[in-house]
Amino acid sequence: MLNLTLRNIAHKEDFSAQKDVSLRDVTELMNKNGKGVVVTGGASGIGQATAERFLEEGARVVILDRDSDALDKMLHRFPTIEGLVTDIGDPEQVEAAFGKIDRLIPDLEILINNAGISIRHSFLEITPEEWQQVIKVNLNGVFYVAQAAAKKMMNGKGGVILNMGSTNGLVGTPYYADYNATKAGVIELTKSMAIELAPKVRVNAICPGYVMTPMQRAEYTDEMIEKVNSKIPLKRHASPEEVANLFAFLASSQAQYFTGQTFVIDGGEICGGMASR
Numbered sequence: 001m002l003n004l005t006l007r008n009i010a011h012k013e014d015f016s017a018q019k020d021v022s023l024r025d026v027t028e029l030m031n032k033n034g035k036g037v038v039v040t041g042g043a044s045g046i047g048q049a050t051a052e053r054f055l056e057e058g059a060r061v062v063i064l065d066r067d068s069d070a071l072d073k074m075l076h077r078f079p080t081i082e083g084l085v086t087d088i089g090d091p092e093q094v095e096a097a098f099g100k101i102d103r104l105i106p107d108l109e110i111l112i113n114n115a116g117i118s119i120r121h122s123f124l125e126i127t128p129e130e131w132q133q134v135i136k137v138n139l140n141g142v143f144y145v146a147q148a149a150a151k152k153m154m155n156g157k158g159g160v161i162l163n164m165g166s167t168n169g170l171v172g173t174p175y176y177a178d179y180n181a182t183k184a185g186v187i188e189l190t191k192s193m194a195i196e197l198a199p200k201v202r203v204n205a206i207c208p209g210y211v212m213t214p215m216q217r218a219e220y221t222d223e224m225i226e227k228v229n230s231k232i233p234l235k236r237h238a239s240p241e242e243v244a245n246l247f248a249f250l251a252s253s254q255a256q257y258f259t260g261q262t263f264v265i266d267g268g269e270i271c272g273g274m275a276s277r
């Protein structure tokens with residue numbers, strides 16, 4: 001019955017005939033059955049929305065986050081989510097976490113490699129310590145987690161790795177040179193991983209533009225939001241849930257022919273180059 005439904009909704013003509021079936025229904029069906037999902041940085045913002053989304057879809061979710069207070073709050077709200085306090089920039093902590101993940105979700109199938117940090121400063125003022133700090137999390141950490149997950153997936157049933165990039169990794173943006181360099185690195189890492197890990201593991205990068213996370217909102221005045229929104233063709237920020245939707249789709253078998261790609265979700269921000277600035 002389930003297979004029949006999926007075949008029907010995947011077929012174009014039947015899909016248009018079934019007006020009550022949304023893309024969300026499709027990914028929900030695909031991600032159900034208790035799939036094992038690891039979300040890094042899942043205690044806040046986009047990672048939190050994504051952990052919630054996979055949980056709603058019936059997945060078994062493990063969050064790796066270094067912020068123990070935020071993680072505790074998340075686990076209190078969602079007692080079926082598992083959490084491991086982990087600094088992804090420390091290879092020993094990542095190794096220890098993946099040792100425990102074996103017990104929590106022996107059949108890890110999806111990695112949302114999301115945790116990242118940014119520091120606003122001009123290029124001329126970046127200190128070597130700040131540079132190292134950003135590289136340590138956004139590039140080294142993404143690599144440590146991706147490699148640990150890929151080893152499990154290659155030894156198991158295969159899987160999907162989704163690395164968090166940014167439009168900052170695709171176009172030049174002032175005051176974030178270190179961050180931009182790491183996100184460009186994540187995009188290239190994704191392509192190289194996709195080639196080596198195919199056909200067993202699919203690997204894609206996601207590049208959001210402006211996303212209105214609670215912390216981001218707290219930093220903005222209403223005027224600042226209006227100014228940024230006016231430059232975006234769709235005239236608003238993305239919500240964390242919209243980015244979670246993209247993760248859910250790319251992790252599902254509806255996306256099984258996508259690998260090595262970079263998916264931009266930015267309301268049209270960078271499509272016009274200078275025209276949209």
Ligand SMILES: NC(=O)c1ccc[n+]([C@@H]2O[C@H](COP(=O)([O-])OP(=O)(O)OC[C@H]3O[C@@H](n4cnc5c(N)ncnc54)[C@H](O)[C@@H]3O)[C@@H](O)[C@H]2O)c1
Nearest residue numbers: 041044045046065066067087088114115116166208210211
């Ligand atoms: N918010 C945006 O506008 C936006 C746009 C494009 C890309 N991104 C990317 O999305 C990702 C999530 O961003 P967000 O806005 O949700 O941020 P956020 O600060 O709300 O959440 C990030 C989470 O990652 C965790 N984290 C940070 N460093 C860590 C480490 N070393 N080890 C483990 N956990 C760590 C934090 O504790 C936090 O829970 C980041 O990679 C960011 O670069 C965000």
